[in-house]
Amino acid sequence: QVQLVESGGGLVQAGGSLRVSCAASGRIDSRYAIGWFRQAPGREREFVAGISWSDDAEYYRDSVKGRFTVSRDSAKNTVHLQMTSLKPVDTAVYSCAAGPLLDVVGGEGKGLRYWGQGTQVTVSS
Numbered sequence: 001q002v003q004l005v006e007s008g009g010g011l012v013q014a015g016g017s018l019r020v021s022c023a024a025s026g027r028i029d030s031r032y033a034i035g036w037f038r039q040a041p042g043r044e045r046e047f048v049a050g051i052s053w054s055d056d057a058e059y060y061r062d063s064v065k066g067r068f069t070v071s072r073d074s075a076k077n078t079v080h081l082q083m084t085s086l087k088p089v090d091t092a093v094y095s096c097a098a099g100p101l102l103d104v105v106g107g108e109g110k111g112l113r114y115w116g117q118g119t120q121v122t123v124s125s
Contacts (some may be wrong), residue, residue: 002026002114004034004096009119017084020119022096024077030054034079035104035112036070038092038121045108048094051079052101059105064090086123093118 008020022034035050049070050059058070069082099112
């Protein structure tokens, strides 16, 4: 059983930075990835970034490339999402999820079994 607990998030002005973190407990399969997803009101959930548990390969949606960085602290079993140059369109509830790499990267996270509780990120203009 895997448990994920997010922390961080909050309110920031456009152009600012925030970091959200996802602490994982339990056994993470080496074929898994940890992904960050976000959902804004009235919109579908979307993949934001992900990192492979086996080799730390990083994956990003195009709109956040160059602004967001996903990283893993293997000693603490924690995945961070550092967000810079934030824009109002980045406002959403951000959630982390764990699952097979191909199920995590690029989709809406459908079928993923393990999810955190979500954390609100609000970017004011």
